[in-house]
Amino acid sequence: MDFGSTFFYKYRRFIKTLKIYFLLAGPGLIVMLADNDAGGITTYTVTGAKFGYGLIWFLLLLLPVAYVVQEMTVRLGAVTKRGHAEAIFDAFGSFWGWFSFIDLALVNWLTLITEFIGMTAALAIFSIPPVVTIVIVSIVMMLMVLQGKYWTWEKIAILFAAVNIIYIPAAFLVHPSVSEVLSVGLIPHFPGGFNGTLFFFLMANIGTTIAPWMIFFQQSAVVDKGMKEKDIPWGQMDTLIGSAFTVLVAIFLVVVTGTVLYGVEVESAAQAASMMMTTSPWLGTCIAIGLFNAGFLGAICISLASSWAFGEVFGWAHSLNMKVREAPWFYACYLFALVTAGGVVLLPNAPLVLITLFVQVIAVTLLPAALVFLILLLNNEEIMGKYRNTTLQNIAGTAIVVAIIILSTLYGITTLFPELLT
Amino acid sequence: MNGDECMVTLETVLGVRIGSVLSRWMDKIHEINKKYETPRIKMSPGVKIALLFLRVYLILLVVLLGYKFWTLLK
Numbered sequence: 001m002d003f004g005s006t007f008f009y010k011y012r013r014f015i016k017t018l019k020i021y022f023l024l025a026g027p028g029l030i031v032m033l034a035d036n037d038a039g040g041i042t043t044y045t046v047t048g049a050k051f052g053y054g055l056i057w058f059l060l061l062l063l064p065v066a067y068v069v070q071e072m073t074v075r076l077g078a079v080t081k082r083g084h085a086e087a088i089f090d091a092f093g094s095f096w097g098w099f100s101f102i103d104l105a106l107v108n109w110l111t112l113i114t115e116f117i118g119m120t121a122a123l124a125i126f127s128i129p130p131v132v133t134i135v136i137v138s139i140v141m142m143l144m145v146l147q148g149k150y151w152t153w154e155k156i157a158i159l160f161a162a163v164n165i166i167y168i169p170a171a172f173l174v175h176p177s178v179s180e181v182l183s184v185g186l187i188p189h190f191p192g193g194f195n196g197t198l199f200f201f202l203m204a205n206i207g208t209t210i211a212p213w214m215i216f217f218q219q220s221a222v223v224d225k226g227m228k229e230k231d232i233p234w235g236q237m238d239t240l241i242g243s244a245f246t247v248l249v250a251i252f253l254v255v256v257t258g259t260v261l262y263g264v265e266v267e268s269a270a271q272a273a274s275m276m277m278t279t280s281p282w283l284g285t286c287i288a289i290g291l292f293n294a295g296f297l298g299a300i301c302i303s304l305a306s307s308w309a310f311g312e313v314f315g316w317a318h319s320l321n322m323k324v325r326e327a328p329w330f331y332a333c334y335l336f337a338l339v340t341a342g343g344v345v346l347l348p349n350a351p352l353v354l355i356t357l358f359v360q361v362i363a364v365t366l367l368p369a370a371l372v373f374l375i376l377l378l379n380n381e382e383i384m385g386k387y388r389n390t391t392l393q394n395i396a397g398t399a400i401v402v403a404i405i406i407l408s409t410l411y412g413i414t415t416l417f418p419e420l421l422t
Numbered sequence: 423m424n425g426d427e428c429m430v431t432l433e434t435v436l437g438v439r440i441g442s443v444l445s446r447w448m449d450k451i452h453e454i455n456k457k458y459e460t461p462r463i464k465m466s467p468g469v470k471i472a473l474l475f476l477r478v479y480l481i482l483l484v485v486l487l488g489y490k491f492w493t494l495l496k
Contacts, residue, residue, distance in 0.1 A: 092473070093461035094454065099480075314450060365483050372472050380463055412483075416490045 024234040025241075026154040027221035030301065031070060031214050032242025033161035036249050037298025038118020039111070039359075040208040041291050042269045044250045047201055048257030049266040051192070053176075056185030058202060059250050062209045067243040068393075068400050069371065072378050073215050074235035075387050077222030080377075084219040086312035088373050091383065096369070101313050103366040108213050108306045110359045112341035115302065117352055118295035120345060121270035125277060125288045134342035141300055141338060145331065150224050150320040157300060163293040164249055170286035171252040174259040181255055196420075203411035209246075210404055212366040213305045215374060220308035224319050229387065256287070299338075307333040364412030368405040375401055 036044075047055055073084065080087055085104065089097030119137055120130035144156055190198055218239075227235055257272055260283070266272045269291045277284030304320075310333045311318020317327035324331050344350055375397055378389045389397060414420055463469060 089454070089458045091461060091463040094458040096473075096476075097454075097458055313454065315454075361487070365480060368479060369476050372476055376463065376469055376472055382464070383462075409479075409483075413486065416486060 021234065021237065024227070024231055025238045026158065026225060027218050027227075028070065028074065028235060028238030028240075028242040029245070030154065030157045030161055030242070030297075031218045031221070032066065032239065032246040033164045033249070034217075034297040034301040035066065035209065035211070035214060035246050036164055036294055037111075037208075037302075038115050038269070038291060038295035039298075039356075040250070041118070041253065041294040043201075043204045043208045044253045045257050045261075045269040045272045045287075046266050047205060048254035049261040049264055049272065050201065051198070052258040052262040053181050053185035053255065054189065054191030054258075055201065055205070056181070056251050056254055057188045058205060059247055059254065060186075062205065062250075063243050063247045064396075065206070065400050065404070066209050066246060067240055068396050069210050069374070069404075070214065070218055070239045070243070071236050072374050072389075072393075072397065073219040074222055074227075074239055075232055075384070076374070076377055077219040078227045078229055078232050078235060079384055079387050081223055082219075083223055083308050083312040084216045084370065084374075085309035087219070087377060089313060091377055091380070092373060096373070097313070100366065100369055100373070101309060103362065103369075104212060104216055104309055105306055107359065107362045107366055108302050109337060109341060110355055110362060111211070111213065112299055112302050112337055113344050113352070114356050114359055115295040115299040116342050116345040117356070118269070119292050119299070121268065122273065122288045122292035122295065125270065125273055125284070131346055134346060137296060137299070138338045138342055141296075141303065142335065144300065145304070145320060145334060146324065148321065148323050150226075153320050154221075154225070157297070160293060160297055160300070164290065164297065165245070166286050166290045166293070167249050167252040167256060170283060170290070171255045171259075173280065173283050173286070174256055176255050176259040185251075185255075196414075200411070200414055203407045203414070206404060206407045207360065207363070207411045210367065210371075210408075212363055212370050213302050215370050216309055217301050217305035220305065220312070224308070224321070232387065253290070256283070303334050303337045306337055307331070360415045361412045364408050367408050371401045371404060 044059075076087060077083070082090065085097070085101050088100045116134060116137075120133045123133045124130065144153055147153070192198065222235060257266070260276060260279075261272055264275070266275070269287065273284050273287035273291060275284075276287055307330050308318050310316065311327070311330045314329070316329040318330040319327060322330070344355075345352070375389070375394070377383060378397070379394065381388050
Protein backbone atom coordinates (compact mmCIF):
# COMPACT_ATOMS: atom_id res chain seq x y z
CA MET A 1 0.00 0.00 0.00
CA ASP A 2 1.34 3.44 -0.85
CA PHE A 3 1.47 6.33 1.61
CA GLY A 4 -1.72 7.98 0.30
CA SER A 5 -3.80 4.81 0.68
CA THR A 6 -2.43 4.12 4.17
CA PHE A 7 -3.17 7.68 5.22
CA PHE A 8 -6.71 7.53 3.81
CA TYR A 9 -7.36 4.17 5.50
CA LYS A 10 -6.13 5.48 8.87
CA TYR A 11 -8.12 8.70 8.44
CA ARG A 12 -11.33 6.73 7.71
CA ARG A 13 -10.69 4.51 10.71
CA PHE A 14 -10.11 7.54 12.94
CA ILE A 15 -13.33 9.22 11.76
CA LYS A 16 -15.26 5.99 12.31
CA THR A 17 -13.84 5.65 15.83
CA LEU A 18 -14.73 9.28 16.53
CA LYS A 19 -18.30 8.74 15.30
CA ILE A 20 -18.74 5.66 17.52
CA TYR A 21 -17.25 7.57 20.44
CA PHE A 22 -19.69 10.45 20.00
CA LEU A 23 -22.55 7.96 19.91
CA LEU A 24 -21.41 6.23 23.07
CA ALA A 25 -19.88 9.23 24.90
CA GLY A 26 -21.93 10.62 27.69
CA PRO A 27 -22.01 9.39 31.27
CA GLY A 28 -18.23 9.65 31.80
CA LEU A 29 -17.85 13.04 30.16
CA ILE A 30 -20.90 14.51 31.89
CA VAL A 31 -20.14 13.19 35.37
CA MET A 32 -16.54 14.32 35.18
CA LEU A 33 -17.30 17.83 33.99
CA ALA A 34 -20.16 18.05 36.50
CA ASP A 35 -17.58 17.08 39.12
CA ASN A 36 -16.37 20.66 38.74
CA ASP A 37 -19.63 21.82 40.30
CA ALA A 38 -20.23 25.06 42.21
CA GLY A 39 -18.39 23.70 45.28
CA GLY A 40 -15.51 22.45 43.13
CA ILE A 41 -15.15 25.77 41.30
CA THR A 42 -15.08 27.61 44.63
CA THR A 43 -12.40 25.24 45.95
CA TYR A 44 -10.16 25.70 42.87
CA THR A 45 -10.70 29.49 42.89
CA VAL A 46 -9.64 29.80 46.51
CA THR A 47 -6.76 27.33 46.01
CA GLY A 48 -5.35 29.50 43.19
CA ALA A 49 -5.76 32.73 45.16
CA LYS A 50 -4.11 31.20 48.24
CA PHE A 51 -1.26 29.15 46.76
CA GLY A 52 -0.84 30.53 43.23
CA TYR A 53 0.32 27.82 40.83
CA GLY A 54 1.88 25.86 43.71
CA LEU A 55 -0.70 23.04 43.83
CA ILE A 56 -1.15 22.34 40.11
CA TRP A 57 0.95 19.17 40.46
CA PHE A 58 -1.51 17.93 43.08
CA LEU A 59 -4.47 18.52 40.74
CA LEU A 60 -2.73 16.38 38.12
CA LEU A 61 -2.59 13.52 40.62
CA LEU A 62 -6.38 13.67 40.84
CA LEU A 63 -6.76 12.47 37.22
CA PRO A 64 -5.98 8.80 37.93
CA VAL A 65 -7.89 9.02 41.22
CA ALA A 66 -11.08 10.14 39.47
CA TYR A 67 -10.62 7.70 36.59
CA VAL A 68 -9.96 4.58 38.68
CA VAL A 69 -13.05 5.11 40.86
CA GLN A 70 -15.47 6.10 38.11
CA GLU A 71 -14.28 3.42 35.68
CA MET A 72 -15.45 0.79 38.14
CA THR A 73 -19.00 2.17 37.98
CA VAL A 74 -18.97 1.74 34.18
CA ARG A 75 -18.12 -1.96 34.45
CA LEU A 76 -20.53 -2.56 37.32
CA GLY A 77 -23.41 -0.82 35.54
CA ALA A 78 -22.78 -2.46 32.16
CA VAL A 79 -22.48 -5.96 33.64
CA THR A 80 -25.21 -5.92 36.32
CA LYS A 81 -27.63 -3.54 34.51
CA ARG A 82 -28.34 -2.13 37.94
CA GLY A 83 -27.75 1.26 39.53
CA HIS A 84 -25.48 1.52 42.56
CA ALA A 85 -28.36 1.88 45.06
CA GLU A 86 -30.03 -1.32 43.82
CA ALA A 87 -26.68 -3.12 43.62
CA ILE A 88 -25.98 -2.33 47.31
CA PHE A 89 -29.44 -3.54 48.40
CA ASP A 90 -29.03 -6.72 46.39
CA ALA A 91 -25.49 -7.57 47.46
CA PHE A 92 -25.33 -6.36 51.06
CA GLY A 93 -28.94 -6.56 52.24
CA SER A 94 -31.49 -4.02 53.39
CA PHE A 95 -29.50 -2.52 56.33
CA TRP A 96 -26.66 -1.24 54.13
CA GLY A 97 -29.12 -0.57 51.35
CA TRP A 98 -31.28 1.76 53.43
CA PHE A 99 -28.24 3.40 55.00
CA SER A 100 -26.73 4.23 51.60
CA PHE A 101 -30.04 5.25 50.07
CA ILE A 102 -31.17 7.59 52.89
CA ASP A 103 -27.69 9.08 53.19
CA LEU A 104 -27.54 9.61 49.42
CA ALA A 105 -30.97 11.25 49.32
CA LEU A 106 -29.97 13.62 52.14
CA VAL A 107 -26.50 14.50 50.87
CA ASN A 108 -27.78 14.96 47.30
CA TRP A 109 -30.55 17.28 48.43
CA LEU A 110 -28.12 19.36 50.50
CA THR A 111 -25.61 19.45 47.63
CA LEU A 112 -28.40 20.53 45.28
CA ILE A 113 -28.99 23.51 47.59
CA THR A 114 -25.30 24.43 47.31
CA GLU A 115 -25.55 24.24 43.49
CA PHE A 116 -28.48 26.66 43.60
CA ILE A 117 -26.49 28.93 45.92
CA GLY A 118 -23.66 28.93 43.35
CA MET A 119 -25.99 29.63 40.43
CA THR A 120 -27.85 32.47 42.16
CA ALA A 121 -24.56 34.03 43.37
CA ALA A 122 -23.11 33.87 39.83
CA LEU A 123 -26.11 35.49 38.17
CA ALA A 124 -26.48 38.07 40.95
CA ILE A 125 -23.27 39.58 39.50
CA PHE A 126 -25.37 40.43 36.41
CA SER A 127 -28.12 41.79 38.69
CA ILE A 128 -30.43 38.83 38.08
CA PRO A 129 -32.57 38.21 41.19
CA PRO A 130 -32.24 34.74 42.80
CA VAL A 131 -35.92 33.96 42.33
CA VAL A 132 -35.63 34.47 38.56
CA THR A 133 -32.53 32.27 38.41
CA ILE A 134 -34.15 29.45 40.37
CA VAL A 135 -37.43 29.52 38.44
CA ILE A 136 -35.74 29.60 35.02
CA VAL A 137 -33.16 26.94 35.93
CA SER A 138 -35.89 24.66 37.30
CA ILE A 139 -37.98 25.07 34.14
CA VAL A 140 -34.99 24.35 31.86
CA MET A 141 -34.04 21.30 33.93
CA MET A 142 -37.59 19.97 33.80
CA LEU A 143 -37.79 20.53 30.02
CA MET A 144 -34.51 18.66 29.58
CA VAL A 145 -35.89 15.51 31.17
CA LEU A 146 -39.48 15.75 29.94
CA GLN A 147 -38.61 15.35 26.27
CA GLY A 148 -38.61 11.58 26.85
CA LYS A 149 -35.28 10.41 25.41
CA TYR A 150 -32.12 9.61 27.36
CA TRP A 151 -30.02 10.22 24.24
CA THR A 152 -31.39 13.77 23.74
CA TRP A 153 -30.94 14.60 27.43
CA GLU A 154 -27.37 13.36 27.27
CA LYS A 155 -26.43 15.40 24.22
CA ILE A 156 -27.98 18.58 25.70
CA ALA A 157 -26.07 17.90 28.93
CA ILE A 158 -22.82 17.51 26.94
CA LEU A 159 -23.47 20.88 25.31
CA PHE A 160 -23.84 22.48 28.74
CA ALA A 161 -20.77 20.57 29.93
CA ALA A 162 -18.77 22.09 27.07
CA VAL A 163 -19.35 25.55 28.60
CA ASN A 164 -17.26 24.34 31.57
CA ILE A 165 -14.24 24.73 29.29
CA ILE A 166 -14.70 28.53 29.46
CA TYR A 167 -11.88 28.64 32.03
CA ILE A 168 -9.37 27.64 29.35
CA PRO A 169 -9.80 30.82 27.23
CA ALA A 170 -10.12 32.77 30.51
CA ALA A 171 -6.59 31.65 31.42
CA PHE A 172 -5.29 33.08 28.14
CA LEU A 173 -6.96 36.41 28.94
CA VAL A 174 -4.79 36.86 32.04
CA HIS A 175 -1.49 36.23 30.18
CA PRO A 176 0.21 34.03 32.77
CA SER A 177 3.93 33.37 32.57
CA VAL A 178 3.99 29.89 31.00
CA SER A 179 7.51 29.20 32.28
CA GLU A 180 6.43 30.12 35.82
CA VAL A 181 3.28 27.96 35.57
CA LEU A 182 5.41 25.01 34.46
CA SER A 183 8.30 25.52 36.89
CA VAL A 184 6.17 26.29 39.96
CA GLY A 185 3.15 24.20 39.09
CA LEU A 186 4.60 20.93 37.89
CA ILE A 187 7.28 20.34 40.51
CA PRO A 188 5.75 18.69 43.57
CA HIS A 189 6.24 20.89 46.63
CA PHE A 190 4.22 22.36 49.48
CA PRO A 191 3.97 26.14 49.04
CA GLY A 192 4.73 27.83 52.36
CA GLY A 193 5.59 24.47 53.97
CA PHE A 194 3.29 21.70 55.12
CA ASN A 195 0.87 23.20 57.62
CA GLY A 196 -2.75 22.89 58.71
CA THR A 197 -4.11 25.31 56.11
CA LEU A 198 -2.31 23.59 53.23
CA PHE A 199 -3.48 20.19 54.46
CA PHE A 200 -7.06 21.47 54.60
CA PHE A 201 -6.81 22.62 50.97
CA LEU A 202 -5.35 19.31 49.82
CA MET A 203 -8.24 17.53 51.52
CA ALA A 204 -10.78 19.95 50.03
CA ASN A 205 -9.42 19.32 46.51
CA ILE A 206 -9.63 15.55 47.02
CA GLY A 207 -13.12 15.98 48.49
CA THR A 208 -14.38 17.77 45.40
CA THR A 209 -12.84 15.19 43.06
CA ILE A 210 -14.85 12.22 44.24
CA ALA A 211 -18.33 12.74 45.63
CA PRO A 212 -20.89 10.03 46.47
CA TRP A 213 -23.42 11.26 43.89
CA MET A 214 -20.87 10.71 41.09
CA ILE A 215 -20.71 6.96 41.75
CA PHE A 216 -24.50 6.60 41.86
CA PHE A 217 -25.03 8.91 38.87
CA GLN A 218 -22.60 7.29 36.47
CA GLN A 219 -23.68 3.74 37.22
CA SER A 220 -27.37 4.61 36.78
CA ALA A 221 -26.61 6.60 33.62
CA VAL A 222 -24.72 3.63 32.15
CA VAL A 223 -27.78 1.45 32.84
CA ASP A 224 -30.30 3.97 31.47
CA LYS A 225 -28.18 4.45 28.35
CA GLY A 226 -28.37 0.69 27.85
CA MET A 227 -24.61 0.09 27.70
CA LYS A 228 -23.60 -3.54 27.38
CA GLU A 229 -20.43 -5.43 28.24
CA LYS A 230 -19.08 -4.84 24.72
CA ASP A 231 -19.42 -1.07 25.27
CA ILE A 232 -17.17 -1.09 28.36
CA PRO A 233 -13.99 0.00 26.48
CA TRP A 234 -15.92 2.99 25.10
CA GLY A 235 -17.23 3.81 28.56
CA GLN A 236 -13.68 3.62 29.89
CA MET A 237 -12.43 5.94 27.15
CA ASP A 238 -15.31 8.33 27.87
CA THR A 239 -14.41 8.35 31.57
CA LEU A 240 -10.71 8.90 30.82
CA ILE A 241 -11.43 11.83 28.49
CA GLY A 242 -13.83 13.24 31.09
CA SER A 243 -11.20 12.89 33.85
CA ALA A 244 -8.64 14.69 31.69
CA PHE A 245 -11.10 17.54 31.06
CA THR A 246 -12.08 17.89 34.70
CA VAL A 247 -8.43 18.21 35.77
CA LEU A 248 -7.63 20.52 32.85
CA VAL A 249 -10.50 22.86 33.75
CA ALA A 250 -9.42 22.88 37.41
CA ILE A 251 -5.81 23.67 36.45
CA PHE A 252 -6.78 26.51 34.12
CA LEU A 253 -9.01 28.02 36.81
CA VAL A 254 -6.15 27.84 39.31
CA VAL A 255 -3.95 29.55 36.70
CA VAL A 256 -6.54 32.36 36.35
CA THR A 257 -6.92 33.05 40.06
CA GLY A 258 -3.26 32.29 40.74
CA THR A 259 -2.31 35.03 38.25
CA VAL A 260 -4.92 37.66 39.07
CA LEU A 261 -5.79 37.10 42.72
CA TYR A 262 -2.66 35.51 44.19
CA GLY A 263 -2.33 36.65 47.80
CA VAL A 264 -5.83 38.15 47.92
CA GLU A 265 -8.22 36.79 50.55
CA VAL A 266 -11.00 35.14 48.55
CA GLU A 267 -13.83 33.12 50.07
CA SER A 268 -15.88 32.10 47.04
CA ALA A 269 -15.88 31.95 43.25
CA ALA A 270 -18.69 34.54 43.13
CA GLN A 271 -16.61 36.94 45.20
CA ALA A 272 -13.62 36.34 42.89
CA ALA A 273 -15.80 37.03 39.82
CA SER A 274 -17.06 40.29 41.38
CA MET A 275 -13.48 41.37 42.13
CA MET A 276 -12.40 40.62 38.55
CA MET A 277 -15.40 42.48 37.13
CA THR A 278 -13.92 45.78 38.35
CA THR A 279 -10.54 45.24 36.66
CA SER A 280 -11.42 43.05 33.68
CA PRO A 281 -15.16 42.69 32.90
CA TRP A 282 -14.51 39.94 30.32
CA LEU A 283 -12.64 37.85 32.83
CA GLY A 284 -15.20 38.45 35.57
CA THR A 285 -17.94 37.46 33.14
CA CYS A 286 -16.10 34.24 32.22
CA ILE A 287 -15.70 33.29 35.88
CA ALA A 288 -19.34 34.08 36.66
CA ILE A 289 -20.67 32.16 33.63
CA GLY A 290 -18.40 29.26 34.53
CA LEU A 291 -19.68 29.24 38.10
CA PHE A 292 -23.31 29.32 36.96
CA ASN A 293 -22.67 26.53 34.48
CA ALA A 294 -20.88 24.47 37.12
CA GLY A 295 -23.84 24.76 39.47
CA PHE A 296 -26.23 23.91 36.65
CA LEU A 297 -24.27 20.82 35.59
CA GLY A 298 -24.02 19.66 39.17
CA ALA A 299 -27.75 20.20 39.68
CA ILE A 300 -28.83 18.20 36.62
CA CYS A 301 -26.66 15.25 37.61
CA ILE A 302 -27.42 15.28 41.33
CA SER A 303 -31.20 15.51 40.94
CA LEU A 304 -31.13 12.66 38.41
CA ALA A 305 -28.89 10.52 40.65
CA SER A 306 -31.51 10.82 43.40
CA SER A 307 -34.48 10.10 41.12
CA TRP A 308 -32.77 7.03 39.65
CA ALA A 309 -31.93 5.76 43.15
CA PHE A 310 -35.55 6.21 44.33
CA GLY A 311 -36.81 4.34 41.27
CA GLU A 312 -34.29 1.50 41.73
CA VAL A 313 -35.07 0.99 45.41
CA PHE A 314 -38.86 1.32 45.29
CA GLY A 315 -39.17 -0.57 42.03
CA TRP A 316 -40.75 2.35 40.17
CA ALA A 317 -40.18 2.89 36.47
CA HIS A 318 -37.07 5.08 36.30
CA SER A 319 -35.75 5.96 32.88
CA LEU A 320 -35.31 9.13 30.89
CA ASN A 321 -36.63 7.12 27.93
CA MET A 322 -40.06 7.03 29.57
CA LYS A 323 -42.81 9.62 29.41
CA VAL A 324 -44.25 11.21 32.55
CA ARG A 325 -47.30 8.95 32.52
CA GLU A 326 -45.03 5.87 32.32
CA ALA A 327 -42.69 6.92 35.16
CA PRO A 328 -44.65 9.47 37.24
CA TRP A 329 -42.78 8.88 40.52
CA PHE A 330 -39.39 9.23 38.84
CA TYR A 331 -40.27 12.67 37.49
CA ALA A 332 -42.09 13.62 40.71
CA CYS A 333 -38.89 12.94 42.71
CA TYR A 334 -36.91 15.03 40.27
CA LEU A 335 -39.36 17.95 40.50
CA PHE A 336 -39.64 17.66 44.29
CA ALA A 337 -35.85 17.87 44.71
CA LEU A 338 -35.65 20.95 42.47
CA VAL A 339 -38.54 22.82 44.05
CA THR A 340 -37.55 22.16 47.66
CA ALA A 341 -33.82 22.84 47.17
CA GLY A 342 -34.56 26.03 45.22
CA GLY A 343 -37.12 27.02 47.85
CA VAL A 344 -34.59 26.71 50.68
CA VAL A 345 -32.20 29.10 48.89
CA LEU A 346 -34.99 31.65 48.60
CA LEU A 347 -35.95 31.42 52.28
CA PRO A 348 -34.99 34.60 54.11
CA ASN A 349 -32.26 33.96 56.71
CA ALA A 350 -31.78 30.34 55.56
CA PRO A 351 -28.58 28.92 57.15
CA LEU A 352 -26.82 28.55 53.79
CA VAL A 353 -23.27 28.62 55.17
CA LEU A 354 -24.18 25.94 57.70
CA ILE A 355 -25.75 23.84 54.91
CA THR A 356 -22.57 24.15 52.82
CA LEU A 357 -20.45 22.91 55.74
CA PHE A 358 -22.96 20.21 56.64
CA VAL A 359 -22.77 18.78 53.09
CA GLN A 360 -19.09 18.00 53.55
CA VAL A 361 -19.71 16.23 56.84
CA ILE A 362 -22.66 14.16 55.61
CA ALA A 363 -20.80 13.27 52.38
CA VAL A 364 -18.02 11.84 54.55
CA THR A 365 -20.47 9.38 56.12
CA LEU A 366 -21.53 8.03 52.72
CA LEU A 367 -18.38 8.15 50.60
CA PRO A 368 -16.37 5.41 52.39
CA ALA A 369 -19.35 3.04 52.32
CA ALA A 370 -20.03 3.67 48.62
CA LEU A 371 -16.35 3.15 47.76
CA VAL A 372 -15.91 0.01 49.86
CA PHE A 373 -19.07 -1.49 48.34
CA LEU A 374 -17.74 -0.64 44.89
CA ILE A 375 -14.48 -2.51 45.51
CA LEU A 376 -16.28 -5.50 47.06
CA LEU A 377 -18.78 -5.72 44.19
CA LEU A 378 -16.04 -5.43 41.57
CA ASN A 379 -14.23 -8.36 43.21
CA ASN A 380 -17.22 -10.67 43.21
CA GLU A 381 -16.83 -13.25 40.48
CA GLU A 382 -20.46 -14.34 40.66
CA ILE A 383 -21.62 -10.78 39.92
CA MET A 384 -18.85 -9.51 37.64
CA GLY A 385 -17.65 -12.68 35.89
CA LYS A 386 -14.66 -11.96 33.66
CA TYR A 387 -15.10 -8.21 34.23
CA ARG A 388 -14.06 -8.42 37.89
CA ASN A 389 -11.08 -6.36 39.05
CA THR A 390 -7.63 -7.61 38.10
CA THR A 391 -4.85 -7.66 40.71
CA LEU A 392 -3.45 -4.41 39.34
CA GLN A 393 -6.88 -2.76 39.36
CA ASN A 394 -7.35 -3.91 42.95
CA ILE A 395 -4.00 -2.54 44.08
CA ALA A 396 -4.69 0.83 42.42
CA GLY A 397 -8.36 0.89 43.45
CA THR A 398 -7.75 -0.10 47.07
CA ALA A 399 -4.85 2.34 47.51
CA ILE A 400 -6.92 5.19 46.08
CA VAL A 401 -10.02 4.27 48.08
CA VAL A 402 -8.03 4.06 51.34
CA ALA A 403 -6.38 7.44 50.61
CA ILE A 404 -9.74 9.04 49.78
CA ILE A 405 -11.35 7.63 52.92
CA ILE A 406 -8.55 8.92 55.16
CA LEU A 407 -8.36 12.37 53.55
CA SER A 408 -12.10 12.92 53.23
CA THR A 409 -12.62 11.82 56.83
CA LEU A 410 -9.96 14.27 58.02
CA TYR A 411 -11.63 16.93 55.86
CA GLY A 412 -15.00 16.23 57.47
CA ILE A 413 -13.48 16.28 60.96
CA THR A 414 -11.62 19.54 60.36
CA THR A 415 -14.82 21.05 59.00
CA LEU A 416 -16.54 20.04 62.25
CA PHE A 417 -13.63 21.09 64.45
CA PRO A 418 -11.68 23.84 62.61
CA GLU A 419 -9.69 24.59 65.78
CA LEU A 420 -7.74 21.35 65.17
CA LEU A 421 -5.86 23.06 62.33
CA THR A 422 -4.54 25.92 64.44
CA MET B 423 -73.84 21.02 56.76
CA ASN B 424 -72.47 23.64 59.21
CA GLY B 425 -68.83 24.70 59.60
CA ASP B 426 -68.07 22.32 62.49
CA GLU B 427 -69.47 19.32 60.62
CA CYS B 428 -67.43 20.28 57.54
CA MET B 429 -64.22 20.37 59.62
CA VAL B 430 -64.99 16.98 61.19
CA THR B 431 -65.63 15.43 57.73
CA LEU B 432 -62.43 16.98 56.36
CA GLU B 433 -60.38 15.69 59.30
CA THR B 434 -61.88 12.21 58.88
CA VAL B 435 -61.19 12.17 55.13
CA LEU B 436 -57.64 13.52 55.54
CA GLY B 437 -56.96 11.17 58.44
CA VAL B 438 -58.10 8.15 56.43
CA ARG B 439 -56.13 9.30 53.37
CA ILE B 440 -52.91 9.97 55.31
CA GLY B 441 -53.35 6.68 57.17
CA SER B 442 -53.83 4.78 53.94
CA VAL B 443 -50.80 6.44 52.27
CA LEU B 444 -48.60 5.72 55.31
CA SER B 445 -49.82 2.13 55.44
CA ARG B 446 -49.02 1.64 51.73
CA TRP B 447 -45.53 3.08 52.30
CA MET B 448 -44.94 0.79 55.25
CA ASP B 449 -46.08 -2.19 53.18
CA LYS B 450 -43.67 -1.17 50.43
CA ILE B 451 -40.79 -0.86 52.89
CA HIS B 452 -41.60 -4.30 54.34
CA GLU B 453 -41.70 -5.70 50.81
CA ILE B 454 -38.25 -4.20 50.03
CA ASN B 455 -36.83 -5.50 53.32
CA LYS B 456 -38.14 -8.97 52.52
CA LYS B 457 -36.81 -8.86 48.95
CA TYR B 458 -33.32 -7.98 50.13
CA GLU B 459 -33.42 -9.97 53.38
CA THR B 460 -30.47 -12.16 52.44
CA PRO B 461 -27.37 -10.45 51.08
CA ARG B 462 -26.39 -11.95 47.74
CA ILE B 463 -22.67 -11.46 48.24
CA LYS B 464 -20.76 -14.31 49.87
CA MET B 465 -19.68 -13.29 53.37
CA SER B 466 -15.99 -14.12 53.04
CA PRO B 467 -13.58 -12.97 55.79
CA GLY B 468 -12.56 -9.98 53.62
CA VAL B 469 -16.17 -8.86 53.17
CA LYS B 470 -16.87 -9.34 56.89
CA ILE B 471 -13.84 -7.24 57.85
CA ALA B 472 -14.80 -4.49 55.40
CA LEU B 473 -18.37 -4.34 56.74
CA LEU B 474 -17.12 -4.36 60.34
CA PHE B 475 -14.77 -1.50 59.51
CA LEU B 476 -17.69 0.47 58.02
CA ARG B 477 -19.82 -0.10 61.12
CA VAL B 478 -17.04 1.05 63.47
CA TYR B 479 -16.29 4.03 61.20
CA LEU B 480 -19.91 5.12 61.17
CA ILE B 481 -20.28 4.74 64.93
CA LEU B 482 -17.19 6.93 65.42
CA LEU B 483 -18.57 9.57 63.06
CA VAL B 484 -21.92 9.57 64.83
CA VAL B 485 -20.13 9.99 68.19
CA LEU B 486 -18.13 12.92 66.75
CA LEU B 487 -21.27 14.54 65.33
CA GLY B 488 -23.03 14.05 68.65
CA TYR B 489 -20.08 15.59 70.50
CA LYS B 490 -20.09 18.60 68.15
CA PHE B 491 -23.83 19.03 68.63
CA TRP B 492 -23.41 18.82 72.41
CA THR B 493 -20.60 21.42 72.44
CA LEU B 494 -22.73 23.74 70.28
CA LEU B 495 -25.64 23.41 72.69
CA LYS B 496 -23.33 24.15 75.64
